[in-house]
Amino acid sequence: MKKNPLPMLFFAAALTLALSSFAMPTSSSINGVESKAITFADNDEDKDGVVDEDDLCPGTPADVPVDANGCPI
Structure with missing residues (x-):
């Protein structure tokens, strides 16, 4: 019998989202244009x-x- 992969995929997605919420703002410059995440x-x-x-x-x-x-516009 095959195992259902959905619980593991859900866990991986939830963990990725949780860890990304602790990321610090970053900035980069492409062709002289400043970009902020x-x-x-x-x-x-x-x-x-x-x-x-x-x-x-x-x-x-x-x-x-x-x-x-x-x-205000």
């Missing part, structure tokens, strides 16, 4: 989708659309 460790106090480190307009009210800098 966003991880679960990043903070976004006003929940506008822009991490606090890059947010030029902190404290944006909820339900207000923002640009890439976190400022």
Whole structure:
């Protein structure tokens, strides 16, 4: 009788997700363009989708659309 591989696959996926949540933000440059990896460790106090480190307009009210800098559109 063959064993069902799904429990092991589920465990591997869950472990990968758990370990990736502890990753530190990284950045790289390709052709002179800076790229930042966003991880679960990043903070976004006003929940506008822009991490606090890059947010030029902190404290944006909820339900207000923002640009890439976190400022109201």
